[in-house]
Amino acid sequence: MRLVDALQYRLPLAGYVSILHRISGIVMFALLPFVIWMFDTSLTSEISYESFTNAFVAGIGFVPAWFVxxxxxxxxxxxxxxxxxxxxxxxxxxxxxxxxxxxxxxAVVTLALSLALTAALGAKLFGLY
Known part of the structure; x- marks a missing residue:
């Protein structure tokens, strides 16, 4: 099989959902230190909880709040x-x-549900409601 043939192959939607399933697992694993930091900071004390919530307003060090x-x-x-x-x-x-x-x-239901729920929670995260 030539490279040109491989680039012209159209993957079905279920294939894309399967690949995104793997990518999402890698993203969660890669961001696990951030999740642990958020969990620890939010539960340690009232002062650390204030710094946790402040990360979403003022950022963390040189990292801006929008990136957090x-x-x-x-x-x-x-x-x-x-x-x-x-x-x-x-x-x-x-x-x-x-x-x-x-x-x-x-696959359509999976994509629609995950994107709709992400949009709803993202709107809450960015303060739209």
């Missing part, structure tokens, strides 16, 4: 997508629903 919020938004998306896609895979394994039609429709 964007990182949290990435974590929100990765968790939601990984969870919903994982439930999709478990359902398909448990019910043996391995058809092309179900794969496509469940």
């Amino acid at each position: 919020k964007l990182t949290c938004l990435g974590l929100i998306w990765s968790y939601l997508h990984h969870f919903i896609a994982g439930v999709r895979h478990l359902y398909m394994d448990a019910t043996h629903s391995v058809t092309k039609e179900f794969g496509r429709s469940s």
Whole structure:
């Protein structure tokens, strides 16, 4: 197979959801130190909780607040997508629903749910409501 042929191959939507499932797992693993810092800072004391909430207003050191919020938004998306896609895979394994039609429709539902929930939580994170 030539490289030109490989670049012209169109992956089905279920394939993209599967790849995004893996990417979201990598993102969550890579940002695990940030998650642990957020958890520790938010629970240690009232003073550390103030510094935790201040990170979303003033930033952390040289990192601006919008970047902290964007990182949290990435974590929100990765968790939601990984969870919903994982439930999709478990359902398909448990019910043996391995058809092309179900794969496509469940991939659409997975993408729509993860993006809609991310948009709703992102709007809350960025103070739109």
